[in-house]
Amino acid sequence: MPKYINTENHFAVINSSDENHIPLHLININELDEWKDSLSDTHTSWLAANQIKEKHGDLVKFPGEGGTIGNISIIFDAKKSDPWFFSKIASSLSNGTYKIETDLPNNQAEMAAFGWAMGHYKFDQYLKEKNDKCAVLIAPENCNFDHISAIINGTNLTRDLVNIPTCDMGPTELADASQELAKEYGAACDITVGDDLLEKGYETIHTVGRAAEKEPRLIDITWGDENDPKITLIGKGVCFDTGGLDIKPSSAMLTMKKDMGGAAHVLGLAQMIMEVGLKIRLRVLIPAVENNISANAFRPGDIIKSYEGTTIEVGNTDAEGRLVLCDAIALASEENPELMIDFATLTGAARVAMGVDVPPYFTDDEELNSKLLEIQHDHHDPLWPLPLYTPYRKMLSSSIADINNVGSSGFGGAITAALFLKHFVGKDIPWIHFDVYAWNASDRPGKPKGGEAMGIRAVFAYLSERFG
Numbered sequence: 001m002p003k004y005i006n007t008e009n010h011f012a013v014i015n016s017s018d019e020n021h022i023p024l025h026l027i028n029i030n031e032l033d034e035w036k037d038s039l040s041d042t043h044t045s046w047l048a049a050n051q052i053k054e055k056h057g058d059l060v061k062f063p064g065e066g067g068t069i070g071n072i073s074i075i076f077d078a079k080k081s082d083p084w085f086f087s088k089i090a091s092s093l094s095n096g097t098y099k100i101e102t103d104l105p106n107n108q109a110e111m112a113a114f115g116w117a118m119g120h121y122k123f124d125q126y127l128k129e130k131n132d133k134c135a136v137l138i139a140p141e142n143c144n145f146d147h148i149s150a151i152i153n154g155t156n157l158t159r160d161l162v163n164i165p166t167c168d169m170g171p172t173e174l175a176d177a178s179q180e181l182a183k184e185y186g187a188a189c190d191i192t193v194g195d196d197l198l199e200k201g202y203e204t205i206h207t208v209g210r211a212a213e214k215e216p217r218l219i220d221i222t223w224g225d226e227n228d229p230k231i232t233l234i235g236k237g238v239c240f241d242t243g244g245l246d247i248k249p250s251s252a253m254l255t256m257k258k259d260m261g262g263a264a265h266v267l268g269l270a271q272m273i274m275e276v277g278l279k280i281r282l283r284v285l286i287p288a289v290e291n292n293i294s295a296n297a298f299r300p301g302d303i304i305k306s307y308e309g310t311t312i313e314v315g316n317t318d319a320e321g322r323l324v325l326c327d328a329i330a331l332a333s334e335e336n337p338e339l340m341i342d343f344a345t346l347t348g349a350a351r352v353a354m355g356v357d358v359p360p361y362f363t364d365d366e367e368l369n370s371k372l373l374e375i376q377h378d379h380h381d382p383l384w385p386l387p388l389y390t391p392y393r394k395m396l397s398s399s400i401a402d403i404n405n406v407g408s409s410g411f412g413g414a415i416t417a418a419l420f421l422k423h424f425v426g427k428d429i430p431w432i433h434f435d436v437y438a439w440n441a442s443d444r445p446g447k448p449k450g451g452e453a454m455g456i457r458a459v460f461a462y463l464s465e466r467f468g
Contacts, residue, residue, distance in 0.1 A: 012090065012120035013113045013137045013152070015145040018097045021138055022069050024089075026076035026102040029056060035073070056080045057088060072098075081108065082380040083115030087446025090119030093135040100140055107378065109140035110148045114457075117152045118446035123163040150275035151460065155453045157181075158261075158268030162438050162451025166240040166257045170214040171288040174237055174263060178219045178286060181267055185274035187223035187282075201307045202287075202331075204323040209289030211244075211297035218328065219263075221284040223274055228281045229467060230337040233269060234328045236262030236321045236344035237288035244291050244317030245299055258345060258451060259321070261438025263288065265343035269456040273463065280467050285332055287324035291317070303401050307331060308424055313401035321346050322417055323405055326424040333426030339368075340431045341459065342421065349413030350435040353386070359454045360386040362418040363432040372432075372462060381458040383434070386414060393419050 027035045032054055039047065043062055052058040056077040064070025074089060100112060116137045124130045139145050161169065161177060169177075175191050182189035194215035197206040202218055209216025219237070238259040242248060248256070263286045270284050298304070302314045304323065308330035312323065321344050332340055354360050361383055363369050369385055376383040392415050395407035403423060407416035418433050425431045436454045440447045 012117045012134055013139050013148075014097075015139050018099075018138060021097040021099040023071040023101045024098050025071060025073045026100065026104075027073050029054075029075055029077040032075070057085060059089070059092070069096075071101075076102075078108070081111070083111050083118060084380075084444065084446045086112045086115030087119030090116045090135050090137065091445055095134060097136045097138065099138040104140055104142070106142050106144075109143040111380070113137065113139050113143050113145075113148045114151055114155075115446055118155070121156060121159060121446070121448060123160065123448070123450055125164070147276055147464075150272045151457055153275060154268040154270075154272035154456065154460070156268075157271050158264045158438075158453035158456065159451040161264035161267060162258045162261050164257070166290070169257065169260070170239045170290060171209065171212070171217050171237070172214045174239055174260060174286070174288045175217055175219050178221060178267060178284075181271060182221050182223070185223060185271075187221050187274065190220045191217050192220070193217040202327045204304050204306050204312070204327045205287040205289060207298045207302075207304050208238075208244075208291055208320045208324050211294035212290035212292040214239075214290060216287070216289040219284070219286040219288055221270065222282070223270075224281040225279075226281055228279050229339075230283065230335055231280045231463065231467075232283040232285065232332040232335070232337040232340045233266040234262075234285045234325060234332060234340065234342040235264070235266035236260065236325055236342075236346065237286040238321055238324065238345075239288060239290050241291045241318070241320065242293055244293060244320060245297055246317045247293065248318060255439060258438050259291075260288070260345075261436060261451070262321075262342070262344035262346075262434075264438065264451065265434075265436060265453060265456050266341075268453055269343075269460060272456070272460045276464070276468075278463060278467050280463070283332065283335070283337070285328040287328050289320075289324055291320045306424065308333075310403055310423065311401040313398040313404045315398075315404045315406035319406045319417070322420045325421055329421060329424040330426075333424070333429055336426060336429060338430065340425065340429055341434070342432075343434045343436055343455070345438050346435045347414045347417050349417070350386075351437060353414060354384060356437045356439070356441055358382045358384050359434050359436040360384055360414060361432055361434045361455070362386055362388050362415075362422075363430075364388055365430045365432070368430060368432060368462075372458060375461045375465075376455070376458040379457050379461050381455060383455050383458055386418070388418055388422060389415055390419070392416050396420055
């Protein structure tokens with residue numbers, strides 16, 4: 001069984017001192033002339049011999065005694081800095097221990113620690129030969145180490161869960177990972193499996209997952225004081241999506257192990273919340289299924305009765321994520337939580353609208369919307385709102401059921417999917433829906449190709465500010 005929490009990446013940043021560390025000096029790009037004038041003759045000669053372009057991110061390694069590196073100066077433009085700047089620096093350095101000697105504001109200190117750790121993230125569980133390179137950073141003194149450690153661990157967990165292939169991360173293993181996380185933080189974890197889903201009324205979850213060898217299940221984690229504000233996270237846990245009888249082309253299936261990315265996101269966010277001990281009563285709901293093909297697979301044209309009582313006509317079996325989510329949303333609504341948040345790799349339409357790096361979100365809560373827009377910018381965790389445009393609701397109409405699971409038009413697919421989910425949200429419950437890609441399509445500093453956590457740092461910052 002693969003490990004789920006890749007703690008090795010965490011130790012790329014340590015909260016201790018090392019007398020043998022290599023100093024890193026961030027040189028403000030606007031103060032280059034003053035910096036050059038302050039150099040010794042030896043360092044001036046060295047700088048001339050090792051010409052740099054004097055652009056953001058350029059660095060020069062000054063020699064120390066005995067052929068060692070004495071210190072490293074890095075050209076730094078605060079206006080262009082983000083976590084991935086520090087990821088790039090970390091990945092360019094050799095093994096050793098480093099410390100940023102330049103004073104940084106608190107937010108940049110934490111950004112540096114996070115970015116440095118992400119520069120070391122690797123998913124190598126299935127590789128015979130592993131890359132053990134690690135440039136260790138001593139965390140800046142004004143970095144809230146416990147807080148940033150939780151963010152690093154939660155991000156790593158999300159990435160790992162998405163990256164593990166379905167042969168080792170089906171509904172059974174996703175439930176095992178959830179139980180493991182719950183046990184680590186003293187949370188309760190209840191799992192409803194197979195036909196027991198029907199007995200409890202979760203027909204949509206059962207219907208989507210019944211054709212797979214590994215039975216569908218609903219994972220239900222609770223943590224925290226019952227008297228604290230109730231916050232519920234819901235994650236789409238489709239561990240593999242063939243498209244069902246509306247089968248996907250083979251090229252579209254290559255990354256479908258990531259279709260449980262919503263579940264990975266809420267587990268990563270839950271880890272952050274529990275690790276720092278936010279004053280909330282947390283609930284995590286994950287419908288875990290495989291949308292597979294067998295003799296008992298559900299069909300286009302079938303009608304399913306949801307937990308909440310709405311009848312749903314299946315317009316397309318490849319729009320299965322909203323089906324498994326709707327029962328979890330209706331169940332969560334019974335508690336009337338103070339805030340309900342769902343994450344799902346829900347629509348290709350969201351990628352067409354926003355590209356792969358910027359997840360759209362949907363909410364009617366204007367205060368939450370404006371706050372999240374501010375936070376996503378400050379934390380370099382891009383998000384952008386799309387409207388819950390009510391007139392599009394008519395595209396989900398059905399002549400033989402209360403609602404169809406797909407729109408009648410190919411336009412506005414991310415919006416109609418969000419409107420479908422909204423139908424099952426209890427009245428007056430603040431709710432936000434994130435349509436995430438959960439994947440890096442190419443390698444970039446701190447963002448290797450593969451599973452990615454999108455939006456959970458921004459949401460964690462919001463929750464920390466509100467309930468910290």
